Amino acid sequence: MNATNLAATSVGSAPIRHDAADKVIGAARYPADAVPADALHAVVVFSNRPHARILTLDTSAARATPGVVAVFTAADVPVNEYGLTMFDQPVFVGPADTGRSSVAADISRWEADQIAMVVAETTEAARLGAAAIHSVWEDLPRVDDTDRALAVDAPLLHPENGLETNAYHHLNIRKGDIDRGWAEADVTIESTYEVPHQEHAFLQPEAGTSYIDDDGRVTVECTGQWIHEDRGQIAHALGLSDDEVRVIYLAIGGAFGGKEDMSIQIVLALAAKKLAEHGEHRPVHCRWSREESIVGHHKRHRGRINARLGATSDGIITALEAEVTLDSGGYNYTSNKVLGNAHLSVAGPYRVPNAVIHSQAVYTTTVPGGAFRGFGGPQGAFAIECQLNKLAAELDIDPAEIRRRNALHDGDIGITQSVLPQGVTATEVIDACVARSGWEAPLRPAAPFNPIASLPAETGAIRRGRGFAAGYKNVGFSFGFPERSEAEIHLHGDGDTPDRADLFHGGSDVGQGAHLAFRQIAADAVGLALEAVTGHFSDTATSGDSGSASASRLTFMAGNSILGAAEEADKAWRDGQRPAVGRFRYVPPPTEPLNPETGAGTPNFSYGYMATEAEVSVDTGTGHIRVDRIVSTHDVGKAINPALVRGQIEGAVVQAHGYTLSENLQLSEGHVTTPRLSSYLIPGIGDIPEVVDSVILELADPLGPYGARGMAEMPYITYAPAVIAAVHDATGVWFDSFPLTPAKVLAALG
Amino acid sequence: MVANAVQIRLSVNGESHDLEVEPRTLLVYALRDDIGLTGTNIGCDSSSCGACTVLVDGRSVKSCTMLAVQAEGAEITTIEGLAATSDGDGLHPMQQAFHEYHGLQCGYCTPGMILASVSLIDEYPDLDESGVREGLEGNLCRCTGYNNIVKAVLQVAGKEA
Ligand code: FES
Ligand code: FES
Numbered sequence: 040m041n042a043t044n045l046a047a048t049s050v051g052s053a054p055i056r057h058d059a060a061d062k063v064i065g066a067a068r069y070p071a072d073a074v075p076a077d078a079l080h081a082v083v084v085f086s087n088r089p090h091a092r093i094l095t096l097d098t099s100a101a102r103a104t105p106g107v108v109a110v111f112t113a114a115d116v117p118v119n120e121y122g123l124t125m126f127d128q129p130v131f132v133g134p135a136d137t138g139r140s141s142v143a144a145d146i147s148r149w150e151a152d153q154i155a156m157v158v159a160e161t162t163e164a165a166r167l168g169a170a171a172i173h174s175v176w177e178d179l180p181r182v183d184d185t186d187r188a189l190a191v192d193a194p195l196l197h198p199e200n201g202l203e204t205n206a207y208h209h210l211n212i213r214k215g216d217i218d219r220g221w222a223e224a225d226v227t228i229e230s231t232y233e234v235p236h237q238e239h240a241f242l243q244p245e246a247g248t249s250y251i252d253d254d255g256r257v258t259v260e261c262t263g264q265w266i267h268e269d270r271g272q273i274a275h276a277l278g279l280s281d282d283e284v285r286v287i288y289l290a291i292g293g294a295f296g297g298k299e300d301m302s303i304q305i306v307l308a309l310a311a312k313k314l315a316e317h318g319e320h321r322p323v324h325c326r327w328s329r330e331e332s333i334v335g336h337h338k339r340h341r342g343r344i345n346a347r348l349g350a351t352s353d354g355i356i357t358a359l360e361a362e363v364t365l366d367s368g369g370y371n372y373t374s375n376k377v378l379g380n381a382h383l384s385v386a387g388p389y390r391v392p393n394a395v396i397h398s399q400a401v402y403t404t405t406v407p408g409g410a411f412r413g414f415g416g417p418q419g420a421f422a423i424e425c426q427l428n429k430l431a432a433e434l435d436i437d438p439a440e441i442r443r444r445n446a447l448h449d450g451d452i453g454i455t456q457s458v459l460p461q462g463v464t465a466t467e468v469i470d471a472c473v474a475r476s477g478w479e480a481p482l483r484p485a486a487p488f489n490p491i492a493s494l495p496a497e498t499g500a501i502r503r504g505r506g507f508a509a510g511y512k513n514v515g516f517s518f519g520f521p522e523r524s525e526a527e528i529h530l531h532g533d534g535d536t537p538d539r540a541d542l543f544h545g546g547s548d549v550g551q552g553a554h555l556a557f558r559q560i561a562a563d564a565v566g567l568a569l570e571a572v573t574g575h576f577s578d579t580a581t582s583g584d585s586g587s588a589s590a591s592r593l594t595f596m597a598g599n600s601i602l603g604a605a606e607e608a609d610k611a612w613r614d615g616q617r618p619a620v621g622r623f624r625y626v627p628p629p630t631e632p633l634n635p636e637t638g639a640g641t642p643n644f645s646y647g648y649m650a651t652e653a654e655v656s657v658d659t660g661t662g663h664i665r666v667d668r669i670v671s672t673h674d675v676g677k678a679i680n681p682a683l684v685r686g687q688i689e690g691a692v693v694q695a696h697g698y699t700l701s702e703n704l705q706l707s708e709g710h711v712t713t714p715r716l717s718s719y720l721i722p723g724i725g726d727i728p729e730v731v732d733s734v735i736l737e738l739a740d741p742l743g744p745y746g747a748r749g750m751a752e753m754p755y756i757t758y759a760p761a762v763i764a765a766v767h768d769a770t771g772v773w774f775d776s777f778p779l780t781p782a783k784v785l786a787a788l789g
Numbered sequence: 790m791v792a793n794a795v796q797i798r799l800s801v802n803g804e805s806h807d808l809e810v811e812p813r814t815l816l817v818y819a820l821r822d823d824i825g826l827t828g829t830n831i832g833c834d835s836s837s838c839g840a841c842t843v844l845v846d847g848r849s850v851k852s853c854t855m856l857a858v859q860a861e862g863a864e865i866t867t868i869e870g871l872a873a874t875s876d877g878d879g880l881h882p883m884q885q886a887f888h889e890y891h892g893l894q895c896g897y898c899t900p901g902m903i904l905a906s907v908s909l910i911d912e913y914p915d916l917d918e919s920g921v922r923e924g925l926e927g928n929l930c931r932c933t934g935y936n937n938i939v940k941a942v943l944q945v946a947g948k949e950a
Contacts, residue, residue: 059893062893063868063880063884063893063896063899064868064871064872065828065829065867065868066869069830069897072821072827239931240931241931242830242832242895242897243895244831244832290895291895292897293895293897293932328834329833329838330834550895551894552894682891683891685891686891686932686933686934689933689934689935689937690932690934692934693935715835716832716833716835716837716838723927723929724921724922724930724935724939725922727934727935727936
């Protein structure tokens, strides 16, 4: 297959999204819009206890509540365990004698462990039933943070893993000769960085409907990021085969990693199955309130990074040490994988001859950390980029120049002691960002502003500054994961060439427009107009396993699978088959886990490269920060749809803006105390950077479809360190933690 | 199973609906659950996000902050009825602009954002960019970064961004 030979007419253009028409007239069907008239309504009951053992669970009053149809608990779950990368979480926490599970199912390890699902005629009745559930608990010592978790007398939260500590997943790097690296260093930068939690705040809270379909499959219509993984986890917990379960995604109101793990899917499936066994065939609908959503699903990991960087007086890195600790919360979710990315990111896209890095994931009794746009990248990049900016300041070398001097090139050995995948473009993105931002010209003067728009603009107290950061992020699942993506294409027509095609794909359109990009790729590959390609998406009954809409992998992986299916369909067409059917499973070059001691290995098959320039104004009187301009520069390989690519950049920048400046998830005694959008502040239209300049480079990835690289996480990753460098430039203060709320800034300015 | 039900008549998108609701029923639930107009989305429950924005006598209102009974006697426009309020036979110009300028990704904020924008332009036809930013402060979007939304609204206001 030689993708680049294909005549691209749809790819590279920005046709209007087919789903946009539905979305502007209110016809898109999100799960809460697709509730059958006869549906029952379900409520999930949380333990509300960060760490406690359940002694008794009495549901009799709940069952007797008018309108309540059934109450399901741990006693109903055939295999009471789940998890995306390890089964360390009970579906329901329940008294000791219930359920088969590899993890002690009678212990709540965070406040949103689920203990029951109440199914009723109405949501109100279900809520009354939930309130009537009576449980008796023995409180256990809370483990509020990783310091507490690592103390010698800390309770072990997952003794089933056989470890003597709550630090349950470790990664190492031992590269070169660290002693020599320090001996060669003229300067050393040493800092401790603290990165905060972040809530996804997708606008559409979790919702779904379950029923038994006409073929007898336990079916869940919901939203998520990977239909086949959801199906697998449901089937495992219900003791069914994969074929007995069906997962369909309706319109998805944002995900960002926050819908990668299970929330209501397993318990909804359980309810439909159990009710059907008792002759009740009405579908079951459940939707979470915003508060249930914020309390009930994982967050971006908070963590700490102790970092030490050594360099010559020319700014050439000689030694790097880092200790990365991420708070996994009560359960792993994807923490072990996120940790892997943080581990690689903490060295940045730079030549590091000598390194010692240790990264660990640690259980606590707080909200789990998990997938969120960037997947460990933002945490690692924050540390190395701040280190480099401090080094540049210390040596009085331009921050962009110091990155050029250390940047990786094609053929270089990366931090994992293997040659990086071809197409290393770190220098190119740095240069492009410098050129576009006018980095070498003097900073433009400050424009007055006042954070309260109705008040007159302040001038005297405003200071301006600018900062720079660069980075890289892997594309696709790493460390030996069996990556794959499947596609199927049917070509129809009576003439010599097909006049219509059906495309079947499992990939999830979480809002990014993936299904349009899929159709664009298919249209070009089979030589049809976009309108002649009909998509059939996100239903395990009709599509093969696409893998997840995450890790910036979807366009890359799905694109390659669609190109392969098109070629197969074309062959079948020429063989006279009608409709001509092509199926293809794309498998990228294999990756491998890292050596446990040295970290040697080939963890990834592709990377994207990026750089960000930030200009800020800081009001030293109030502590408010205004981001005046962001130049967000990306090598996307090939922009399959430039408008969608720009949309990803602008959206990621604003999410990162919230992470850096305003989003401030608060925990108290193991409970989230900011569970509403009125207390957890995501950026509104008045808070965003004044100008977001998206710079798109198209330096082909040799493996990507049409040369495309993954790109949806990259704009996020370099934002915080660039802004924090700009704030330093403006005020002379380095912030090693964030969000930079006005109160925090003011306190630091003294 | 409606306790203390009251009878109300709501005029929505030019059609009259006789409903039996509890006095505490919020307008958004009457629209979605009783009338079946699910284009109006719910994103928060704390009047923070604007996803539920509708027009009440032409002015934007967060329908999770208004009781259904309070809307009696008013003309309510939801996203499903917006196109019919404009002259052409296709989309309303604001819908067209959001569509063309990629003013949406997941689309969940979109109905509320469009209706808030319609009301804004109607009230301040001479809007510039900072006016758009100020006027849409009550509507959150987590996907787009807002840039394309601003462009779409300015285009309708006759000020190409
Ligand atoms: S649902 Fe009404 S403002 Fe959020
Ligand atoms: S498009 Fe997703 S919230 Fe606005």
